[in-house]
Amino acid sequence: DVKVTQSSRYLVKRTGEKVFLECVQDMDHENMFWYRQDPGLGLRLIYFSYDVKMKEKGDIPEGYSVSREKKERFSLILESASTNQTSMYLCASSSTVKGEAFFGQGTRLTVV
């Protein structure tokens, strides 16, 4: 069974903290993605990676960075968390050949 696992289901962080969201996939997929989901705004792509150490900005990269040191792991970093980054964060992975993306269970981040 395919699996994308996000390290936390719920997180509460303080403004200004550095926050790490981790994502691991066991499907040997080339591509990995980070989205945020907010009511009325749908899924918005923050960053994606198509290979180890490769990354591309998505639609809303400001305030975020990413790291992909190993094929199975893709980390999202909030350099200095702000209240407007309170959101549901979703990680996904896909193979370049088939294109079907599989999602993790989501991390609901609250910045106070």
Add this chain to the structure above:
Amino acid sequence: GQQLNQSPQSMFIQEGEDVSMNCTSSSIFNTWLWYKQDPGEGPVLLIALYKAGELTSNGRLTAQFGITRKDSFLNISASIPSDVGIYFCAGRRGTSYGKLTFGQGTILTVHP
């Protein structure tokens, strides 16, 4: 970033009714995907479509890849209460490293 035009935005139906929703775009896609998201969870892949005109079923769900490659449809027959959730369409172009474009989602409510 571009989003697909998904309609309707929400549906309130009685148990046992059939449901139809669709996604349209001004651009051509090579792959169409349909997802369901339960509250507080990540989206789960329901159906993947790879060829124009393709019609694929998954239990009570049936989806079609439009002949123009610019649209897709999802039908749910004989709805049940556990069909409640948000349904998303997603499209993938041929040279996008697996990047998907998402619809805004259809919120489905089923009354027993």
